[in-house]
C-alpha cells in the first residue's frame with residue numbers, strides 16, 4: 001500500500017530550517033497516530049558515534065518519525081564530507097543513482113502512511129552530472145513544501161524557487177516562513193510580499209525558537225492547509 005500523504009520539502013537555501021520544518025511535519029503526523037516516515041535522499045557530513053556514521057538531519061528526521069526504518073532506506077546516500085553533494089560524492093567515488101533513491105523511496109512509501117522527503121540544499125543544487133535536486137523532486141513526483149528562510153533577500157529567493165518548482169511541472173502545496181535571521185527587520189512586510197506573490201498557502205510563521213525542536217516548530221504550523229493531510 002502506498003503512503004497517502006507525501007511531500008518534498010525544499011528551501012530558499014541551505015541552513016534555513018528545512019530539517020526543522022520536515023521534522024515538525026513528521027511530528028504533527030506522528031502525534032495524530034499516522035505512521036509517518038522521514039527520508040533524506042542524500043546527506044553530506046557525518047560523525048562517528050558508537051561505531052556508526054551519523055548525520056544530524058537524518059537523526060532529526062528519524063527521531064520525529066513514527067515508523068522505524070533501516071537507516072540505509074532513510075538515507076540512500078550518506079556522504080562523509082560536509083560539502084555540496086555532487087562534490088562530497090565525487091570525493092568518495094560514489095555514483096549517485098536516481099534509480100536507487102527511487103527504490104528506497106518506494107520501499108518507505110510502502111510501509112508508511114505519510115512520507116516527508118527533505119531535499120538537499122536549495123532547489124537547484126547539483127547532485128550528479130546534470131542531475132539536480134529539482135530533478136529528484138520531479139523524479140519522485142512529489143508535491144513541494146517550500147521553507148523560506150526569512151532574512152534580507154528572501155523575497156527574491158522565494159519567488160525564484162517557486163518559479164523553478166512550477167517550471168518542473170511540480171505543485172507547490174504550501175510554504176513556511178521561518179525566521180532564519182533573528183535580527184531581520186520588517187519581517188511582516190517581507191512575509192506579506194511573498195504571500196501576495198506565491199500561489200500556495202502560508203502554512204505558518206515560525207519565530208526564533210528558544211528550543212528548535214520539532215514539537216515547538218509544529219505548534220506554529222497549520223498543516224491541515226496541505227492537500228491530503230492526514231489526521
Ligand SMILES: Nc1ncnc2c1ncn2[C@@H]1O[C@H](COP(=O)(O)OP(=O)(O)O)[C@@H](O)[C@H]1O
Nearest residue numbers: 014015016017018019020179206207208209212
Ligand atoms: N525558527 C528557528 N528557531 C531557532 N533555530 C532555528 C530555527 N530554524 C532553524 N533553526 C536552527 O538553524 C539551524 C539550521 O536549520 P536546519 O533545519 O538544519 O536547516 P536546513 O535543513 O535548511 O539546512 C539548525 O541548528 C536549526 O536548529
Ligand SMILES: [Mg+2]
Nearest residue numbers: 018019057118
Ligand atoms: Mg537539513
